[in-house]
Amino acid sequence: RLRTWDTRSKSTSQDKNLRSAFLVLGTVKSKLDISENVIERAAYLYRKAIAKNITRGRTISGMILSALYVSCREANVPRSLQDIADAGNISFKDLSRHYRIFVKALDLQVNSFNPSEFVSRIGTSVGLSEKAKRDALDILYQAQKKGITDGKNPLSLAATAIFLSGVMNQEKITQHKIATASGVSSVTIRNVARILRKKLGMDE
Numbered sequence: 001r002l003r004t005w006d007t008r009s010k011s012t013s014q015d016k017n018l019r020s021a022f023l024v025l026g027t028v029k030s031k032l033d034i035s036e037n038v039i040e041r042a043a044y045l046y047r048k049a050i051a052k053n054i055t056r057g058r059t060i061s062g063m064i065l066s067a068l069y070v071s072c073r074e075a076n077v078p079r080s081l082q083d084i085a086d087a088g089n090i091s092f093k094d095l096s097r098h099y100r101i102f103v104k105a106l107d108l109q110v111n112s113f114n115p116s117e118f119v120s121r122i123g124t125s126v127g128l129s130e131k132a133k134r135d136a137l138d139i140l141y142q143a144q145k146k147g148i149t150d151g152k153n154p155l156s157l158a159a160t161a162i163f164l165s166g167v168m169n170q171e172k173i174t175q176h177k178i179a180t181a182s183g184v185s186s187v188t189i190r191n192v193a194r195i196l197r198k199k200l201g202m203d204e
Contacts, residue, residue: 014050021046021064024088028068031087032079042071045106054105061090062098069099073110078117080155082183115149116140118158118182125181126173128162136165139196148199152192159184160192164202 022043029039045067049055055063065088072079085095103110116137123133139161143149149157159182166173175186196202 017050017055017060018047020060024061024064025068028065028084028087032083034068034072034077034079035075038068038071038075038077041074042068045070048106049102052105054102058098058101059090059094061088062094063102065090065095066099066102069095070103070108070110073113076113076117078113078121080118080183082155086183113154115154115157115161118155119162122158122178122182123162126162126166126177127171128166128173129169129171132162132165132169132171135168136161139164139200142200143196146199148196153184153188155182156184156188156192158182160189160196163189164193164196 025039025042028034042064046055046064049063049067065084069079069081069084071077072084081095081099082092085092088095102108119133119136119140122128123136128136136158140149140157143157143161159178162182163173163175163178166178175189178184179186179189
């Protein structure tokens with residue numbers, strides 16, 4: 001009888017956990033305009049984490065949002081860790097910590113985003129012209145050909161390419177505006193811009 005009660009209490013606890021997690025997913029889905037397929041994959045990964053007892057002692061938000069970020073990466077849906085942290089009302093630092101635990105515990109192999117996937121979203125957000133977006137993509141393509149993008153944050157690269165393209169096309173888009181839209185600091189944009197200009201011979 002004790003075993004039965006123990007099983008029932010665990011089942012009830014798990015159900016509550018899932019309901020809370022899926023409530024967070026539903027909120028973030030509408031905020032970030034994420035497809036049902038990506039949400040379903042995130043829910044599957046979260047159930048897998050529960051089955052392996054990875055979620056114990058960790059926040060529901062941190063783990064379900066980690067599952068969502070993994071799902072976005074797998075589906076090449078360009079949403080940054082900062083995007084998801086903001087939408088889920090959790091700190092970037094907290095989500096980063098949960099994400100590392102999540103990936104390691106489930107032994108997931110997650111590929112990096114291609115920086116070009118962020119260009120359209122950030123460019124539209126700051127009012128970049130279509131020509132400037134194409135030029136930003138070309139800057140990234142040239143950087144990738146020369147191996148400059150290896151090991152660098154794809155979001156930082158996209159934001160910097162947009163900044164450089166805006167300057168080239170004489171569009172009045174400030175570093176601050178791009179930094180706000182991308183979640184990348186102005187300092188990072190300046191530093192990466194310095195590298196791209198030098199390696200691509202843009203100062204010439």
